[in-house]
Amino acid sequence: MNDQQALYQYLLLLGDSPMILGHRLSELCGHGPSLETDIALTNISLDLFGQVRNYFQYAAKVQAEGKSEDDIAFLRLAHEHRNVLLTEQPNTDFAHVIGRQMFFDTFHQLLLEALRDSKDEQIAAIAHKSLKEVKYHTRFSSEWVKRLGDGTAESHRRMQDALDHLWPYAGELVQESPLEKQMKQQGIGADLEQIRPLYWERVNAILREATLEVPENSWFQAGGKKGIHTEHLGYILSDLQYMQRAYPNMSW
Amino acid sequence: MQQILTKEEAHIRKLLVEVTDPEIPVLSIMDMGIVRDIEIQEEKVHIKITPTYSGCPAMDTIAMEIKYTLEQAGYPTDVELILAPAWTTDWITENGRQKLEAYGIAAPLEESADKQALLGRSKVVKCTNCGSQNTKLVSQFGSTACKALFQCLDCLEPFDYFKCLK
Numbered sequence: 001m002n003d004q005q006a007l008y009q010y011l012l013l014l015g016d017s018p019m020i021l022g023h024r025l026s027e028l029c030g031h032g033p034s035l036e037t038d039i040a041l042t043n044i045s046l047d048l049f050g051q052v053r054n055y056f057q058y059a060a061k062v063q064a065e066g067k068s069e070d071d072i073a074f075l076r077l078a079h080e081h082r083n084v085l086l087t088e089q090p091n092t093d094f095a096h097v098i099g100r101q102m103f104f105d106t107f108h109q110l111l112l113e114a115l116r117d118s119k120d121e122q123i124a125a126i127a128h129k130s131l132k133e134v135k136y137h138t139r140f141s142s143e144w145v146k147r148l149g150d151g152t153a154e155s156h157r158r159m160q161d162a163l164d165h166l167w168p169y170a171g172e173l174v175q176e177s178p179l180e181k182q183m184k185q186q187g188i189g190a191d192l193e194q195i196r197p198l199y200w201e202r203v204n205a206i207l208r209e210a211t212l213e214v215p216e217n218s219w220f221q222a223g224g225k226k227g228i229h230t231e232h233l234g235y236i237l238s239d240l241q242y243m244q245r246a247y248p249n250m251s252w
Numbered sequence: 253m254q255q256i257l258t259k260e261e262a263h264i265r266k267l268l269v270e271v272t273d274p275e276i277p278v279l280s281i282m283d284m285g286i287v288r289d290i291e292i293q294e295e296k297v298h299i300k301i302t303p304t305y306s307g308c309p310a311m312d313t314i315a316m317e318i319k320y321t322l323e324q325a326g327y328p329t330d331v332e333l334i335l336a337p338a339w340t341t342d343w344i345t346e347n348g349r350q351k352l353e354a355y356g357i358a359a360p361l362e363e364s365a366d367k368q369a370l371l372g373r374s375k376v377v378k379c380t381n382c383g384s385q386n387t388k389l390v391s392q393f394g395s396t397a398c399k400a401l402f403q404c405l406d407c408l409e410p411f412d413y414f415k416c417l418k
């Protein structure tokens with residue numbers, strides 16, 4: 001891969017996780033457990049989509065094939081997506097939604113803090129902008145994990161269940177792929193090796209405060225960053241891409 | 253920004269004051285502080301705007317509205333969206349803050365006070381209806397990305413608070 005192709009792929013990697021997670025959250029629009037959480041989750045979804053647009057607009061420019069952000073968002077196949085598997089996990093219940101969000105937000109904040117120093121000016125600008133928003137996400141999801149974990153017997157049980165379920169997907173976020181390594185060496189990408197200990201430290205602190213038991217398993221599912229996904233992604237894409245597939249080139 | 257305005261620039265600024273944020277219609281985009289640069293060239297006017305939030309759905313409408321307003325007045329216009337430096341609530345003008353309050357949206361506080369208020373640890377956000385500080389946070393996320401939802405415990409009025417973004 002030459003530098004331009006690597007940058008393009010890295011922008012997809014940065015954009016795909018928030019896009020798929022944003023889609024998962026959008027599925028909750030009108031279905032949140034309460035009006036306030038419904039609005040919060042869809043607001044977070046909107047923030048993520050805004051950030052994704054910034055990455056994909058830039059990716060389209062880098063690619064220089066006359067494609068648009070929409071082509072990138074709506075016309076790629078499942079194996080061309082580089083999102084982590086965590087983000088495609090379903091909205092099983094509110095505890096799963098919040099647990100998934102807490103892992104992602106904790107990582108996302110550390111990632112953006114690092115990307116502020118990217119040598120690529122546009123990535124640094126997007127990171128500065130996004131970080132301001134993501135701080136609110138982190139606060140929301142970590143507070144809710146604590147509230148459910150340290151709440152009633154029922155909420156504790158369900159939060160622990162969700163945690164056990166999601167745990168195998170919590171490690172991929174901080175596993176460095178060859179592409180991320182290459183981008184780090186160019187001073188463009190974030191250094192996941194530096195982020196990793198901070199991520200686990202923060203996650204563990206939240207879980208401890210939530211009186212939840214940290215699963216012992218340290219083997220993690222991975223593959224998303226190189227395009228190998230769980231079965232969920234296909235279903236997500238058939239929904240997400242429906243309009244462009246049914247009515248090619250349609251626009252609002 | 254420049255102190256001495258050309259006649260043209262003064263006119264353009266005046267026109268831009270008429271463009272409002274569709275989600276907070278009392279607030280001009282000039283009061284919001286999202287117009288970052290006005291460059292007048294022979295052929296065209298270049299306006300640079302920056303989004304409040306990345307996902308703000310109002311940005312496309314605002315860009316269209318700017319183009320429409322200026323072109324109606326005879327200025328061919330380009331609008332460019334820039335991300336850096338990132339928008340902060342500090343750029344809302346004093347005039348803008350007053351209009352927000354009058355409209356029923358509490359204006360953003362200092363960052364540290366904002367944090368305490370949003371964590372429910374201190375009562376610093378004033379009710380826009382009766383002025384009481386006996387208010388509580390209902391949700392960190394409100395009707396749009398930039399707002400949190402509060403309720404006054406004295407007059408019971410629910411109201412929006414414009415979150416601090418720094």
Ligand SMILES: [Zn+2]
Nearest residue numbers: 379382404407
């Ligand atoms: Zn009141």
